[in-house]
Amino acid sequence: MGSPDLKRTRSATDKPTKERIYVRTLAPSDLEACVALEEAAFIPSERCxxxxxxxxxxxxxxxCFGIFTIRRNKEYLLGHAIATKTLSPSVTESSMAVSTPRHFPHNPAGPTIALHSLAIQPAYQGRYLGTTLLQEYIQRMSMGGCVQxxxxxxRNRLVGFYGRFGFRCKGVSPIKFGGGEWMDLVLEI
Structure with a gap:
C-alpha cells in the first residue's frame, strides 16, 4: 500500500489533527456504503x-477497493473502484450485466479488468482522492502478472484524466448503458 495522505482538519477543541486516508480491499460488508456513494456520485441512469x-x-x-478515513473511531468510505474480470479486451454490456443463474459477468480467467465504477464522494472531489485511489489500484493490479x-x-470529459495514468482512448464505445456516448479506454499492463 502506498503512503497515506494526511490532511489537516480541526478537532472539537479547534486544535489541528491529522486525518488518515487509506486504501483497502472492499468486502460484502461494505455494500451499503458503496451503494450510498454511487447514489451521491452518479445520476440515476449511470448508477450501478x-x-x-x-x-x-x-x-x-x-x-474492488475503497479509499477511507476514520473519524471518531468510525470508518467512512470516501471513494471506490469496483471491477470484474472479462475475456474481452474492453468493457462490454455483458461484463456490466447483472448476474443471473445463466450469466456470470465476472470471469476469473479473464485477462482484462473491467473497471466499472471509480467514484469519489462529491464533497471530497477535487482533493486528489480519485488520483490516489486510481494510482493505488493500478499499482496493485499490475503486481503478480495476472492481467494484461x-x-x-x-464520458469524453474524463478522457484526459484517465490519459494521465496511461489509459489510451480506443474511440466511442458501443455500450448504451446510461444513454451511451461513452469512450472506450484501455491501460495495457
Whole structure:
C-alpha cells in the first residue's frame, strides 16, 4: 500500500489533527456504503444497481477497493473502484450485466479488468482522492502478472484524466448503458 495522505482538519477543541486516508480491499460488508456513494456520485441512469454491487463484492472483492478515513473511531468510505474480470479486451454490456443463474459477468480467467465504477464522494472531489485511489489500484493490479490490461468506459470529459495514468482512448464505445456516448479506454499492463 502506498503512503497515506494526511490532511489537516480541526478537532472539537479547534486544535489541528491529522486525518488518515487509506486504501483497502472492499468486502460484502461494505455494500451499503458503496451503494450510498454511487447514489451521491452518479445520476440515476449511470448508477450501478444494488444487486450488481452485491455480486461484485461477493465474487471478486480482490478487484474492488475503497479509499477511507476514520473519524471518531468510525470508518467512512470516501471513494471506490469496483471491477470484474472479462475475456474481452474492453468493457462490454455483458461484463456490466447483472448476474443471473445463466450469466456470470465476472470471469476469473479473464485477462482484462473491467473497471466499472471509480467514484469519489462529491464533497471530497477535487482533493486528489480519485488520483490516489486510481494510482493505488493500478499499482496493485499490475503486481503478480495476472492481467494484461485495465479497461473502462468514461464520458469524453474524463478522457484526459484517465490519459494521465496511461489509459489510451480506443474511440466511442458501443455500450448504451446510461444513454451511451461513452469512450472506450484501455491501460495495457
Amino acid at each position: 444497481p444494488r444487486e450488481t454491487f452485491s455480486y461484485r463484492l461477493k465474487v471478486c472483492p480482490e478487484l 490490461r485495465i479497461a473502462l468506459i468514461a
